[in-house]
Amino acid sequence: MTSLPDLKAVNDRYRMFVSFTDAEECDGEFVFSAKDNLTTRDFPSTAGSRILEGYRPPFDATPVARMREAGGFLAGKTNMDEFGFGTFSANSAFGIPLNPYDRERSCGGSSGGAACAAAVLEDHVALGVSTGGSIVCPASFCGVYGIAPTYGRVSRYGLIDYANSLDKVGILSAKAGDLAKYLPAISGKDPKDPTSCAQPGEIGTPKKVGSVAVPSEAVQGLSKGVMESFERALESLRSMGIDVETVDMPVLRYAMPAYYVLATSEASTNLARFCGMRYGQQDGDLTLGFDDYFTSFRSKYFGDEAKRRILLGTFTRMVGYADRYYSKALRVRASVISEYKKVYSRFDAVATPTMPFVSPRFDEIAGMSALDVYKADFLTIPPNLTGMPHLSVPCGYSDGMPVGLMLTADHWREDLLLGTALEWEKGFDMRKPEVMA
Amino acid sequence: MDREIVERAARIAHLDLTADELDRYEKDLTEILDHFQMLDEIPGEDTEGFTPVPVEDVLRDDVPSSEIPPEELLRDMRTYDGYVRGPKLS
Amino acid sequence: MKIGLEIHVQLPTRSKMFCSCPTEGNDTPNSRVCPTCLGMPGSKPVLNRKALELGLTLAKMLGCTIPERTWFSRKTYFYPDLCKHFQITQYDTPIGEKGSFKVGDKTIRITRVHLEEDPGKTKRVGDGTALVDYNRSGIPLVEIVTEPDLSSPAEARQFLSELLAAIRNTIDLPEDGDRSVRCDCNISVGKERCEVKNVTGLKNVENCLKYEAVRQLKVLKAGGKVERETRRYDEERKVTLSARKKEFEADYGYIGEPDLGTYRIAEIAASIKVRETPTAMASRIASQYGIGEKAAKQLVSTSVGLAELFEEIAGATDPHTALTWCTGAVSACWKQYDPSMRDGVVGIVREFASGDLTDTECGIRIRALITGQDPGEAAQAAGDLDALVAEAADANPSVLEDYRTNEKAANRIIGAVMKKAGGKYSSAEVVAAVKRCLDSRL
Numbered sequence: 026m027t028s029l030p031d032l033k034a035v036n037d038r039y040r041m042f043v044s045f046t047d048a049e050e051c052d053g054e055f056v057f058s059a060k061d062n063l064t065t066r067d068f069p070s071t072a073g074s075r076i077l078e079g080y081r082p083p084f085d086a087t088p089v090a091r092m093r094e095a096g097g098f099l100a101g102k103t104n105m106d107e108f109g110f111g112t113f114s115a116n117s118a119f120g121i122p123l124n125p126y127d128r129e130r131s132c133g134g135s136s137g138g139a140a141c142a143a144a145v146l147e148d149h150v151a152l153g154v155s156t157g158g159s160i161v162c163p164a165s166f167c168g169v170y171g172i173a174p175t176y177g178r179v180s181r182y183g184l185i186d187y188a189n190s191l192d193k194v195g196i197l198s199a200k201a202g203d204l205a206k207y208l209p210a211i212s213g214k215d216p217k218d219p220t221s222c223a224q225p226g227e228i229g230t231p232k233k234v235g236s237v238a239v240p241s242e243a244v245q246g247l248s249k250g251v252m253e254s255f256e257r258a259l260e261s262l263r264s265m266g267i268d269v270e271t272v273d274m275p276v277l278r279y280a281m282p283a284y285y286v287l288a289t290s291e292a293s294t295n296l297a298r299f300c301g302m303r304y305g306q307q308d309g310d311l312t313l314g315f316d317d318y319f320t321s322f323r324s325k326y327f328g329d330e331a332k333r334r335i336l337l338g339t340f341t342r343m344v345g346y347a348d349r350y351y352s353k354a355l356r357v358r359a360s361v362i363s364e365y366k367k368v369y370s371r372f373d374a375v376a377t378p379t380m381p382f383v384s385p386r387f388d389e390i391a392g393m394s395a396l397d398v399y400k401a402d403f404l405t406i407p408p409n410l411t412g413m414p415h416l417s418v419p420c421g422y423s424d425g426m427p428v429g430l431m432l433t434a435d436h437w438r439e440d441l442l443l444g445t446a447l448e449w450e451k452g453f454d455m456r457k458p459e460v461m462a
Numbered sequence: 463m464d465r466e467i468v469e470r471a472a473r474i475a476h477l478d479l480t481a482d483e484l485d486r487y488e489k490d491l492t493e494i495l496d497h498f499q500m501l502d503e504i505p506g507e508d509t510e511g512f513t514p515v516p517v518e519d520v521l522r523d524d525v526p527s528s529e530i531p532p533e534e535l536l537r538d539m540r541t542y543d544g545y546v547r548g549p550k551l552s
Numbered sequence: 553m554k555i556g557l558e559i560h561v562q563l564p565t566r567s568k569m570f571c572s573c574p575t576e577g578n579d580t581p582n583s584r585v586c587p588t589c590l591g592m593p594g595s596k597p598v599l600n601r602k603a604l605e606l607g608l609t610l611a612k613m614l615g616c617t618i619p620e621r622t623w624f625s626r627k628t629y630f631y632p633d634l635c636k637h638f639q640i641t642q643y644d645t646p647i648g649e650k651g652s653f654k655v656g657d658k659t660i661r662i663t664r665v666h667l668e669e670d671p672g673k674t675k676r677v678g679d680g681t682a683l684v685d686y687n688r689s690g691i692p693l694v695e696i697v698t699e700p701d702l703s704s705p706a707e708a709r710q711f712l713s714e715l716l717a718a719i720r721n722t723i724d725l726p727e728d729g730d731r732s733v734r735c736d737c738n739i740s741v742g743k744e745r746c747e748v749k750n751v752t753g754l755k756n757v758e759n760c761l762k763y764e765a766v767r768q769l770k771v772l773k774a775g776g777k778v779e780r781e782t783r784r785y786d787e788e789r790k791v792t793l794s795a796r797k798k799e800f801e802a803d804y805g806y807i808g809e810p811d812l813g814t815y816r817i818a819e820i821a822a823s824i825k826v827r828e829t830p831t832a833m834a835s836r837i838a839s840q841y842g843i844g845e846k847a848a849k850q851l852v853s854t855s856v857g858l859a860e861l862f863e864e865i866a867g868a869t870d871p872h873t874a875l876t877w878c879t880g881a882v883s884a885c886w887k888q889y890d891p892s893m894r895d896g897v898v899g900i901v902r903e904f905a906s907g908d909l910t911d912t913e914c915g916i917r918i919r920a921l922i923t924g925q926d927p928g929e930a931a932q933a934a935g936d937l938d939a940l941v942a943e944a945a946d947a948n949p950s951v952l953e954d955y956r957t958n959e960k961a962a963n964r965i966i967g968a969v970m971k972k973a974g975g976k977y978s979s980a981e982v983v984a985a986v987k988r989c990l991d992s993r994l
Contacts, residue, residue, distance in 0.1 A: 064594040070593070077593065080593065081538055083534045084529075084587055176513065176514045177517065182594070183595075184594055189810040190513050216598065218598075219517060219520035219596070219812055219813055220810070223515055223516060223813070276504070279500060279504055282497065282498040282500055285498070290805075293628075294637075297630065298591050298593070298637050300476070300630065302539075302540075303590065304593065309549075311682075315549040315630070318549035318550070323475075323476050324478040332479070332487070336472060336477070336487055339471040340463065340495075342805040343470075344805070350498070350501070353501050353506060356506025359506060359508070394493065395493070396494050411514050413514075436514075474803050474805070510623075511623060511813060516813070517813025518813055519816055520813055521815075522572070522601060523600075524601060524602035525567060525572065526573065526574035527572045528574070535592075542683060544580055544581040544583075545581045546683070547684075548681065548683070549682065550679070550681050551632065551674060
């Protein structure tokens with residue numbers, strides 16, 4: 026048994042947890058946390074939403090159960106944007122996690138609490154969830170490693186759905202070795218999630234990529250600091266014996282609208298169940314007609330971004346518009362997959378920066394429009410839309426803030442990402458965040 | 463996206479929006495959908511199913527079983543006599 | 553008048569459609585539930601193979617075209633019994649399309665057959681609030697949609713009744729219990745149609761359609777216009793009422809169900825053998841063996857198994873011989889028959905047909921085989937019965953004359969023998985013996 030750090034003190038400073046253990050000692054071989062949209066028997070699970078406040082799931086999510094089976098001790102549930110709806114973890118009903126390198130800045134999102142915990146706590150493994158970039162974005166902003174596997178690699182049983190065809194459970198840690206160790210531990214078929222049963226076999230032995238393609242579309246609109254770090258990162262890849270070439274992937278630009286259409290269409294159906302009955306907030310006047318009753322809860326307890334995405338998703342699947350948006354987005358996803366497959370016939374992976382800028386300050390975020398925020402995900406969305414495994418490794422610092430390098434591989438080729446991360450770690454000079462209070 | 467459509471989407475989705483919210487979402491969604499017009503530019507490809515990797519023929523055998531006792535499932539629900547309580551039916 | 557029906561039938565699986573909860577057993581409210589059928593956040597659906605197979609069996613029975621691949625969709629609407637607020641159903645790839653079903657000489661076109669999950673059950677308490685039992689939530693349903701080919705409430709009822717009989721025969725659907733049939737009834741007497749939702753049971757369907765037809769006629773007669781709307785049926789008052797809440801197809805916002813993937817059902821369907829419906833079997837047997845509709849129906853209505861035995865014997869001998877023995881000695885002790893006796897019975901009749909057995913011997917051997925009675929005793933009993941019959945026939949010589957023109961004349965002898973035997977022989981045995989005796993005297 027090892028003693029746990031004073032989680033309360035750490036959390037007071039960084040607000041990465043929604044709930045955490047009051048145990049002083051760790052009863053397990055290693056400590057992990059789970060994003061709050063993963064159900065857990067011993068902690069409430071709210072997915073960052075007021076409407077689920079008080080929900081105590083009677084079952085563990087499969088990835089949580091598998092971490093426990095591997096000897097993990099669950100220390101707490103990490104903060105996140107409500108239902109995963111955000112890029113900065115600023116859309117949580119339960120406070121905003123603060124960046125370990127500068128508390129005026131965001132941890133990224135939506136697995137912001139997870140990335141923060143991975144960066145701040147010693148020897149910590151964080152379970153995160155990605156729908157459109159929610160693992161690699163915060164990993165990059167908090168200067169840690171993060172991997173989102175192929176769609177279906179890790180069971181989603183117990184994951185509170187954002188968008189079922191896009192959601193993926195993955196891992197964040199300050200050490201690449203943890204990704205290689207624990208991703209296989211949570212992977213594999215689960216009879217309770219049919220989409221996990223499509224995987225062809227286990228993750229192969231980690232193996233470094235031999236070549237990467239850099240899409241010319243991905244290096245436009247980057248901040249100067251990110252561009253410089255990325256160019257140095259490409260140099261490092263070359264020095265590792267990896268062939269780096271620029272390619273054109275013009276279809277990538279359609280990934281963003283296709284992603285938001287699919288994600289919000291699915292999300293607006295997933296969120297229909299939250300209505301003041303059965304779980305979460307239920308304390309309402311039942312003598313109201315059911316339409317009014319449901320409407321009152323939903324209007325009161327969903328946050329601003331949740332409402333925005335519900336409206337968007339309800340619209341994109343409406344009769345008269347569904348062909349133009351929902352069905353079209355499915356077709357565009359198929360095109361983006363084809364575009365990637367073409368590249369994989371010549372290269373092992375695609376390399377881009379993870380985010381186009383370093384973590385912004387909260388006052389900068391407040392000035393962004395909804396569309397500005399959606400556009401900020403333009404690099405992380407293509408691999409997520411297409412269900413391709415992708416990884417962010419810390420690759421440099423700009424004005425003291427971490428920059429991430431993202432690698433995307435073909436479906437089921439996590440082995441290439443893990444192998445490259447392990448090699449990368451050997452040569453990268455990682456900076457610790459500011460000293461803890 | 464005009465006001466009427468936002469109101470219709472809100473009604474279908476069971477959201478009661480204030481005038482201020484309606485203004486804001488109308489503006490945001492119009493801006494977002496204008497940007498999404500670019501989807502009209504490419505034809506896309508035929509596809510079957512709704513997942514990015516094919517998921518086929520995953521079936522379960524017809525064997526009944528229960529894992530979690532009902533008391534535990536209903537623990538935090540509003541119940542009466544074993545029934546889950548709900549709002550007034552129209 | 554045009555009537556089209558959307559018929560919902562619960563499929564007889566042991567576990568629910570998307571989770572392993574039992575479909576039957578404990579009737580305590582909410583005792584057969586789990587995270588999936590309660591729609592708890594984080595739960596996922598997994599399709600029951602049996603539900604898919606049963607649905608495909610019915611689609612085949614109805615002669616539907618079955619697509620290469622199928623998938624499910626989400627139909628989103630808000631109601632307290634629908635825990636996820638979307639129903640997993642089928643939208644663009646039903647498991648069957650363009651089938652048909654015959655009622656008498658009329659063919660009713662089947663638009664589509666699809667699978668979906670049943671919602672829970674609500675009941676209203678004094679203050680109007682709901683009490684919900686989710687035991688029914690997730691029970692597999694098949695929905696069969698007809699074209700508006702039915703032309704009267706009575707025809708709709710007959711169609712439903714025969715369709716249900718065919719379904720029962722095809723998939724071993726229990727006769728009664730909770731597995732009731734629910735219908736959405738579409739009816740128009742003029743141009744515009746109304747839909748009466750969720751009508752339970754055959755009688756209610758007919759009554760509701762009758763009421764609705766009269767109502768629409770009255771509206772038209774008064775120079776009014778029938779408004780296209782959804783209505784509900786009040787079983788106690790036997791009237792249809794406008795449903796207060798207007799739900800539009802457009803509001804469901806169907807999308808694909810990504811949690812389940814797709815199913816290559818053409819392959820599965822190809823391996824499914826569909827049992828013939830009794831009606832279809834009777835008319836096939838009648839024409840294939842030239843034995844007449846009435847005799848064929850009699851065979852099938854006694855038991856499909858008897859009709860199958862008839863086909864075996866007819867193949868080994870000839871249809872006339874097979875019919876004689878199947879409606880005679882075999883039918884007389886059918887309740888004790890077991891399929892393992894098939895080859896034995898066929899063998900005995902074959903011996904009779906080749907002249908190795910007399911009529912009486914053949915009857916005795918069949919009875920002995922099926923009932924397990926000692927052949928000697930059987931012979932004795934048969935002899936006793938034959939003697940009784942001969943005695944009664946001798947005592948009523950006029951019967952034979954009448955019997956030439958009217959088979960029913962035999963009833964007098966049958967009655968006399970039954971009375972005298974005092975319950976020693978089954979009525980079927982007596983009927984067979986009397987017919988045999990009279991036929992031999994003709």
